[in-house]
Amino acid sequence: MKIIKKVLIKQIVTEKSKEKINRKFNEQKMRLEQECQQLLFEKRKLQNKASISKQEITQRFQQEIDNRKEKIKLVEFKVEQLDMLEIGSEIIEKEVEALVEVTEGSHWNDIDSAAIIIKDDVVIRIDE
Template sequence: MQIIQAVIVKQLLTENSKQQLFNGYHSKKLQLQKECDQLQFELKRLEKSKSLSPGTLKKQFEKEIQMRKEKIKLLEFQAEQLHILPLGSEIKEKEVQALVELNVGDNWDERFGQSEIIVSDGVIVEIR
């Protein structure tokens, strides 16, 4: 019998992967800042046109801007934490699904325990 099991993919922190993560955080942060600026511009444009009710519209725009600002703060926190981590640390990258073959007599705890794939600079180095 085959079943689907969740497998955690962890990245082994190296100089290269650390720099890639920093670059990813930075680009996401810049994108969110651009989105905030665009939303503020659109809000001002709509306020000047006065075509829609300003109260609810302004609240919706402010809510969207605030959500993006919170994401920016989270990215900044993640970058700070990444800076603190020593090389060789394992970072959970994502979770994938895998097919697992089960047979009568298999040890359930061993076969269905949490599996992990360890990746270093894009190369699988260990499967646990």
């Protein structure tokens, strides 16, 4: 019988991977900041229209801006955590689904604890 299970993708931290992750976080932060600026612009544009309540517009846009500011804080926290990571440590990058063969007599713990270890975008080990 074949089953679909989740497999962890773990990454060994290197200088190269650390730079790549840091760059990704910075791009995320810049995108969120741009979204905040765009929302402020849209808010001002809508407030100039007399048909819509200014208080309602302000409240709705402020909520969206606050959501993005929270995401920015989270990204900044992740950057701080990344700076503290030591070279050679393993981090969980993501989860993927895999098709696994299960037969009578298979040890469930062996099936359930699979992981793929990568280093600089190259698979170096598969833990089964």
